[in-house]
Amino acid sequence: MGLFQTNKLSAATLLNTFVLAPWLFQMRTFEMLLITVNVLLLGWLIFARNKSQRGLLVGFGISILFMVTHGLVEGLRWPMIPVYLITLFPVVSVALRHIFKPKGQKQNAPRRIRIILVTTLAALYSFIAVVLPILFPIFSFEKPTGPYKIGTVSYHWVDNMREEHFTKAPDDKRELMVQIWYPASSTTKGKTAPYVSHPDIFANGYSKALNMPKLLFTSIGFVKTHAIEEAELSDKESTYPVLLFSHGLNGVKNQNTFEVEQLASHGYIVVGIDHTYHSTTSVFPDGRVVHFVPQESNTIDYLDKLNEKWVEDATFVLNQVEKLAKNDPDHRFTDRMDMQNVGMFGHSFGGATSTQMLMTDSRIKAAINMDGGLYGKLRIPADGLKKPFLLMSADDTLTGTENMSDEYIASQGTTRAELTKSFSDTFARQESVTVGGNYWMKIKYMKHMGFSDMYLISPVFERMEGVDVRSAHRLINDYSLDFFDHYLKQQPFERMEQNIGDHPEFTLQRG
Structure with a gap:
């Protein structure tokens, strides 16, 4: 689903952004x-x-x-x-x-x-x-509320068991870039990680992905995070639960920094995956750059098949994480990862991947799908998933093609009738989401990309889409944390069970 579906950039939008902008005080x-x-x-x-x-x-x-x-x-x-x-x-x-x-x-x-x-x-x-x-400000992430500092480290992992079908060389294997965020020692000091490690390359990637001028994205090179590179893992707890994160089509492993930092600050080890050739940009240690390759089709059958590749990526990464937990060459994660309490969350196509992993991999104990269609090999059974699951949806997404412009639909190479049928078929797969006691949160005044960092890049994006992105991010963080704290840390609910029903910002259903 695209970033700009219904609104066009206008002088009125720019003026409204300027006059109303609290962004002035974020400079x-x-x-x-x-x-x-x-x-x-x-x-x-x-x-x-x-x-x-x-x-x-x-x-x-x-x-x-x-x-x-x-x-x-x-x-x-x-x-x-x-x-x-x-x-x-x-x-x-x-x-x-x-x-x-x-x-x-x-x-x-x-x-x-x-x-x-x-x-x-x-x-x-x-x-x-x-x-x-x-x-075009240098945006900043809100300070995470957890008691831990945050560390981060990146890995380049090669799956020697799988060929890479996007390259011509027959001996090329599937390569993935992975970033891990984790609770850091309270005494740790060091360099704060930038939001992107190669600003010019990523600005070019965003420009191609969104078909917008590269100049609009150069400011991301100045954005800092709260994570300290290669920090020492906190010794406050003996082990920490692990969460996998999967981005959306044309996204990146760190596209939800607002969320992964919050979770890490509350005692989770979060593993972000770049799905190579399906991410906006992947940069390998030897300098090779891989940009997004558009999918061949938007049909449900094609997306179901493509999702199987993402599940393979996630399975491979989880296998690698298990190896780190047993014997980390850097001695950071050895015996410090709680592999009995592993969860997964993802946005859009990554949300679909999280749902499939919950159904296919016994190691995944709980999962959150953020505005993702339920693509993949398996369907949610009529009697429910039998494992903890939370689906978060944007109310705009649930309207299907109702709010999509003819220009946007044409840009997808389809017709309104075909896309409407595709949405209808996809929505039909959601019938059993809450069966068995699971949760479905429908966020009001929300758009698809509001589940990521994207709207933070400029207030123009936020105004065009009509999303109060900071408030939306706090809501997502609060309920994601409450969900995983309950099912992976065995803590009592503080929000989920107490807020079933309709509210000004959202509706929360439970089966």
Whole structure:
């Protein structure tokens, strides 16, 4: 399901985003200070009379100081270019004052017109200088609420038992990039992991995936997480439950950082899988880059068959995790993973994979499917799954094609009638979701990509889709944690059982 289905980017959307944006207060400190100083400097250059050359040089010096500090501490980026250019205005002003010297009263009228024109252009320029960093901010993740710090480490695993069908070489094997987040020692110190390790490559991947300009995604290179690279595992508990995470088609292993960090901070070891050639971008240790390869069809039969490959990926990764739990070469996870309490969660196609793993792999004790169609080899039995399961759905997804534009449907290479039938057939598989005491949460005012980090990249995305993404993420985190705490840590429910029924933000059903 695509990112933008019903709304189009418009001037009204941009203006609404700017006027209402609490995002202004999420900007980086020196970035905000530089914008403030330079806009004030521009106003002084236009309206102050009798500006001395010394004053212009002082203004230039102050602006340069803030810009250099911002560049060294936070990093320069393209949405700030109009602000950076204001730094040069005092120097330009010195040059222009010698060109446009008034030579008598006859120049007054043209000069007044020139001042009005300059003021108008300056106001427009200032607006652009302020609004660009707001529309494309360096977003941050909310601080996880758990008692643990977070560590992270990445792996490159090769399944020598499976051939890679997307390459021409007959001896190529299936390769997967995996990232693990885990509870870290309270005394651990080290480098905080970036959101993406290869910003230019991932910006290019997002650009191709969403068919949008690459410039819109370059800011992700400045985003930091709360995870410390290769941190020591916390010794507060002897072992920690394990959760597998599977992204959606054209997603990435860390697309739910808002969620995996929260779970790790509460004592879970979370294993994120990049499904190579089905992820937006995978970067291997030797520098090879693999971008998303579109699926051949959107039919249910094709997606059912494709999902079997994802289940194979997840099974292989779980096997590798078991090896780590027994004998980690880095001595981090040896005997520290509670392999008797393993769960899985996923978004979209990864949610379907989680459901299939729950049904096919006895090691998976509980699973959450976030807005995923129930694709795969097996159907949920009429008498229920017999294992703990939570389906989370966006109310927009449950409307099928009702809110989809004709343009979006055409871009999928299908017709409204065909897509409506596909949705109907997929929804029919949900009839037994809650049978046997399982749960179905339907989140209101929600869209498909609201279950991931995507809408955090820019408030434009959030406004276009009409999702309060921060609130949605807190809701997802609260109920995901409560669900896994109950079934994997044997803790009493704090939310699930207490909130069955209809609520302003969601409806929660139980069979």
